[in-house]
Amino acid sequence: MGPSAVEDLLRVLAPQVLGAVVRRYGHFDTAEDAVQEALVAAATSWPVDGPPENPRGWLITVAARRLTDLLRSEQARRRREGDVGRAVPDGRWLAPAADHRDPGDDSLVLLFLCCHPALPPAAQIALTLRAVGGLTTGEVARAFLLPESTMTRRITRAKQRIRDSGLPFALPGADEREARLDAVRQVLYLIFNEGYASTAGPRLRRVDLSTEAIRLTRLLHRLLPDDPEVTGLLALMLLTEARGPARVGPDGELVPMGEQDRRRWRTDQIAEGVALLGAVLPRGDVGPYQLQAAIAAVHDEAPSAEDTDWVQIEALYEVLSRISDNPVVALNRAVAVAMARGPAAGLRLLDALAADPRIGDDPRRHAARAHLLERSGDPVGAREAYLRAARGSMNLPRQRYLYGRAARLTDAG
Known part of the structure; x- marks a missing residue:
């Protein structure tokens, strides 16, 4: 197993191992340090020797041994300082759960x-x-x-x-x-x-993180199947992740949604996301995650970029902006307005966001502004905005994409 595969495996196992160690032994803060040391040991040895037969069990054992060492060191320090601190009589700082739930939870x-x-x-x-x-x-x-x-x-x-x-390490009660x-x-x-x-x-996507977020949200949805916003959040993730494979080109480059090959979108995830949304929206009490999922569904169900119902997307963003003071929502609404009514209308909204310290100098605003300036026939202004967006981006493929857009405008000029 190579270093990259080991890294992916460890990222999936890390929260499971930390949860297991805290459940069995308590000491949340020290347990995290112990788990991190076990992960470092695995990252060093597994690419050379191969992973053990039970990687999760191996990590729990190594972390538990290291936790014992750390706790002994801490107890010795406290004795030297004559300070029993806030430790409870059995020496634990976080009580383990008394029940024996499935460790998968x-x-x-x-x-x-x-x-x-x-x-x-x-x-x-x-x-x-x-x-x-x-x-x-x-x-x-x-x-x-x-x-x-x-x-x-x-x-x-x-x-x-x-x-x-x-606190006990257990799921909280309903209230x-x-x-x-x-x-x-x-x-x-x-x-x-x-x-x-x-x-x-160096990568546009980190599939391990988006996969883990979906896995945890599925767990949450199974625990709270009647919560409309949990359902909306899961639908939003699925409808967005469905476009992931088409978002990255063969050399790792960014492919904007309007240029994506929609045949590469995952139809199973789109179908599941739409079904979840269809089950929850009729109940009323629509929240921001459901609205964002509805916007994603409009994108996903359009047969082509040209057929996207931007008027409906603008209307959904209008509702979302009323219940969510989120600058990214305001930015996305400006883009939707531009697509529905023309670039000048969107640029007015984007320029109004310049005074918002949360988003004013964000590369996403500069990139959106560059795109609309390009559409409105201002290549000089668009080039400068693309360069500002590229200089502010810390993601390398996105940065290369933005510099490339600026370069094409230079060449065209």
């Missing part, structure tokens, strides 16, 4: 634990992306548009709050579960987005 339990309402919402999301989604601290920082050092401190504080809480659900859905959405459209690095 551990990732979901870990997800709800990370989204405990004692944590600020931003910390809930950051910790879950790190512990459950398998993102590095740097990747989480980029998702929040923060320096890595700031995100490191945020995640450390979140783990300390979990450690000090003494408490509802309080955590908004953060859980948002976390899964962010993990999926990082997989489908990576913020940085």
Whole structure:
């Protein structure tokens, strides 16, 4: 097994192993450190020696041994300092669950634990992306548009709050579960987005992350089949991921939706997403994930880019913008308006977003503006906007695409 295959396997196993170790032994913060060391050991040895017969069991065993070493070291330090701290009498900082659930549920339990309402919402999301989604601290920082050092401190504080809480490692009851659900859905959405459209690095997509987000959302949907927004979120992921294979060209290059070969779209995922949406929309109480899924369905069901019902998409974005103060929604609405009414109408909305510090200098706004300027017959302005978008992008294929668009305008001039 090569290093890349090992990396993919470890990313899938990491939250399962962390959940199993925390469930059995407690000590969330120290358990994560122990699991990370076990993952490093596996990444070093498995490409050379091959993975063990039971990779998950191997990782749990190694992590448990390292956890024991770390706890002994911590206990010794506390004895030296004469400080028993907040440890409970049995020495645990996080009580294991008394029940014996199927360990396959551990990732979901870990997800709800990370989204405990004692944590600020931003910390809930950051910790879950790190512990459950398998993102590095740097990747989480980029998702929040923060320096890595700031995100490191945020995640450390979140783990300390979990450690000090003494919570059992078990699914919360119905009332408490509802309080955590908004953060859980948002976390899964962010993990999926990082997989489908990576913020940085050499690849457009990280299929391991989008696949994991869908897997966890399926678990959540099985747990809460009547929650309309969980259903909407799963539909949104499936309808979006269905386009994934056509989004990347043979050399890893970005292929915009309007130029994609729709025969490569996954019809099974589209059918499942549409069915989920059809089951939930008639119930009423439509939320943002259902609306985004409805927009994705309009795209997916259009036989060609030219046949896309942009008027319907604009109307859906109009409803979505009323219930969601999200700058990316405002940006996408501007593009939909441009496609439905012409580039000038979209450019007015995009220019109005320039004053919003959340999106004003975002490369996505510059790229959308470049596209509309090009359509409106302003190649000089479009070229400058493409270059600004390229300079701000940290994803290499997207950056190459944007520089290429700018170069074509230069050559045409």
